[in-house]
Amino acid sequence: MCTVPHPAAREEALGFLSTNPGDPATYEMVAELEDEAVDLLGEIAGLDSPHGYLASGGTEANIQAVRAARNMASTTDPNIVAPESAHFSVTKAAEVLGIELRTIPVDDAFRADLDAAAAAVDADTVVVIGVAGTTEYGRIDPIGALTQIAHESGARMHVxxxxxxxxxxxxxxxxxxxxxxxxxxxxxxxxxxxAPVPAGGFLAREQETLDALAVDTPYLETTSQATLTGTRSGAGVAGALAAMEALWPDGYRTSYREQMDNATYLAAEFAARGIETVDPVLPLVAASLAPSTFESLREQGWRISRTASGELRIVCMPHVSRESLNSFLADLDRIRS
Amino acid sequence: MCTVPHPAAREEALGFLSTNPGDPATYEMVAELEDEAVDLLGEIAGLDSPHGYLASGGTEANIQAVRAARNMASTTDPNIVAPESAHFSVTKAAEVLGIELRTIPVDDAFRADLDAAAAAVDADTVVVIGVAGTTEYGRIDPIGALTQIAHESGARMHVxxxxxxxxxxxxxxxxxxxxxxxxxxxxxxxxxxxAPVPAGGFLAREQETLDALAVDTPYLETTSQATLTGTRSGAGVAGALAAMEALWPDGYRTSYREQMDNATYLAAEFAARGIETVDPVLPLVAASLAPSTFESLREQGWRISRTASGELRIVCMPHVSRESLNSFLADLDRIRS
Structure with a gap:
């Protein structure tokens, strides 16, 4: 799910290889760039006055969401509720933070089952997690309904x-x-x-969420730190801002449409070959391939991955071209013939 | 405590801005570089067959050490013991992991007090932490004696x-x-x-330590992940290896000696001005300055920091030159006159 950084992002990143946004009073310029990046992330995510920071990635952001929820709740026996389609970082978050994880099934469209969610939450649930673009099938959970279930039980909602x-x-x-x-x-x-790696994002609607994560920071000229890691990547921050400034919204829209077309094309090509395929909702195609075919493709140099149930999983990221998909299909045909 | 990356490290890092060592089957070259980097880190740290990985920094490595200790212990009421001189990431680790932190005082030389350590450990202590180069004064705790105290109580020892x-x-x-x-x-x-930021290191003597941190990783072509973050910096890994290959051991020895000379010089200059100074053991000088003097120096553009008790704290990192120290002293004299 990573891709080639935008040239402007790459260029920007180079100037910040020795900076640490974890020490904002020393690296003031990076701190300013991070504020701008968070504002832009908020714009993308529909939040006017966003609170947050640039994290190492989705794993850290998911851990932090659960950590904030745990710290803000009064229960001594916290649990979290997440669909089985959630990223494995949710399991990691529960393990690290010492919280029970209640996994709920997904429906036929691979989306979190709402009845199961309603049955799973209780007074000790601190956060419900919904996924907007699952790792395996690119599906979007019913976020509005999940939020209602979460809030009615007194839990927070993380997407x-x-x-x-x-x-x-x-x-x-x-x-x-x-x-x-x-x-x-x-x-x-x-x-x-x-953006260049690593540049994840953690956003919160309220400042209280960040406050719940803050630890005191002696010997830094700022008083507290709400991140999970201490040192962070200035190159990631500067690169992320440069990428977003270059691409939001038109460049991202173009990339999305191109890759959605690629995914639709690829799914149709698989179907035409009689290969069972999960319809793409976002540009991600999963298809049933024999394990030996999968291995042969890897041996040919294709850096492909699998779903937990063993399906071939192709994410059409911005660097994926129609030509490379056709080349892949040609190799696939050769192997299967 | 960061510095300018070595040119070879910078150069290497550029080629890896879009790679993720968190997905070693996709980014095989980074995975190989990481193995080499861990081996070299082991050589530096006196460990023949090291187990570990390149982390985002010391905060992550300290959290992981405590997490492994917690996961390997059988107690349901774990505690950790660390000197008051430990980095604030130890506080963060305890908070994140839900573990009691028992802070012990330091002696007159700013080193962990052994009697206090012996009194603090009990059957529920999962790890004792010693610092080899404290953030505030650059002091080295009595690691051998602390290890003995830790192991006698059944706890692990982390440095x-x-x-x-x-x-x-x-x-x-x-x-x-x-x-x-x-x-x-x-x-x-x-x-x-x-090395470029971020490139921390977590090392363990036994593979079991990493096993205690591993979570399953569906959709990656490797079966588990022992890191705290998911995505990591390929640029950090490649840059760290390049820096270590270029500088270990002669380059590091030279840098250390130069900066130790600088620190000794700076401490003597402070003392000559009647400024109370903490003698440097590693290249780090702490000195008592009036808060107004400190602020004036920052206003002049000096990116300086303070100890928790408010002393000026100067870390002589490899980019620090004698000229810049003299320039700093000249500004200091001007402000104080």
Whole structure:
């Protein structure tokens, strides 16, 4: 789910290889760039006065969302509710933070099952997690309904839009801070945002969320730090801002439409070959391939991955061209013939 | 405590701005570079067959050391023991992981008090943390004796050499895996190792430590992930390896000696001006300055920081020249006159 950084992002990143946004009083320029980047991320995610920071990626942002929820709640026996389609970082978050993870099933469209969500939450639930662009099938959970379930039980609502966030503004899906009263979001510039790695994003509607994460910081000329890691990548911050300034919104819209076309094309080509395919909702195609075919493709040099159930999984990121898809299909045909 | 990356490290980093060592089956070259980097870190830290990875920095490595200790222990009421001189990431680790932090005082030489350590540990202590190069005064805790106290109580021993690790091999201090049977270490290439940010290091003596951190990773072509963040910086990994290959051991020795000379010089200059100074043990000088003098120096553009008790704190990193110290002293004299 990573891609080639935008040239402007790459260029910007080079100037910041020795800076650390974790020490904003020393690296003032990076701190200013980060403020601008968070504002722009807020614009993309439908949030007027965003609070947040540039994280190492979706894993950190998901851990932080759960950590904030745990710290803000009064229960001593916290749990979180997330669909089985959630990224494995949710499991990591629960393990790291010592919280029970209640996994709910997905429906036939691979979206979080609402009845199961309603049955899973209780007074000890601190946050419900919905995914806007799942890692395996690129599906978008019913964010509005999940938020209602979360808030009715007194829990917070977190949306993992790590991958989807830079495409969903150009769709009709319900996913953003404007679409529903969600509390926090993971949205990664270094995925479809075409920023250099590492540049993730953690956004919150209220400053209280960041306050719940803050620890005191002696020997820094700022008083507290709300991030999970201490040192962070100035190159990631500068590169993310440069990418967003260059591409939001027109460049991202163009990339999204191109790759959605590529995914639709690829799915149709698989179907035409009698290969069982999961219809793309975002530019991600999953298809059933024999394990031996998968291995042969890897041996040919294709850097492909699989879903948990073993399907071939192709993410049409901005660097994916129609030519490379055709070349892939030609290799696939050769192997299967 | 960061510095300018070595030119070779900078050059190497550029080629890896879109790679993610968190996905080693896709980014095979980065995975190989990381193995080499860990081996070299092991050599520096006195460990023949090191286990570990390149982290975002000392904060992540310290959190991971505590997390591994917690996960490997059987107690349901874990605590950790660390000196008051420990980096604030230890506080963060305890808060994130839900563990009691028992802080012990330091002695007159700013080193962990051994009697206090012995009194603080009990059957629920999962790890004792010693610092090899404290953030405030650059002091080295009595690592051997602390390790004995830790192991006698059934706890693990972690050394935070995030800053000191690239200088201590050229000293007689006891700090490494060879010097004492320590279990894990934080050692950051992006500090005195002159790697680009972010490039921290987490090392463990036994593979079991990494196993205790692993979570399953569906949709990656590797089966588990022992890091705290998911996505990591390929540029950091490649840059760290390039820096270590260029500088270990002669370049680091030269940098250490130069900066130790600078620190000794600076401390003597402060003393000559009647400014109370903490003697440097590693190249770090702390000195008592009036708050107004400190502020004036910052206004002049000096990016300086303070200890928790308000002393001026100057870390002589590899980019610090004698000329810049003299220029600083000249400004100081002007302000104080």
């Amino acid at each position: 993992d839009a790590s991958w989807g966030g830079f495409m969903l503004p150009f769709t009709d899906h319900e996913w953003s801070f404007t679409d529903a009263p969600i509390d926090s979001m993971a949205i990664d510039p270094h995925k479809f945002g075409q | 935070d050499a995030s800053w000191g690790g690239f200088m201590l091999p050229f000293t007689d201090h006891e700090w490494s895996f060879t010097d004492a049977p320590i279990d894990s270490m934080a050692i950051d290439p992006h500090k005195f190792g002159q």
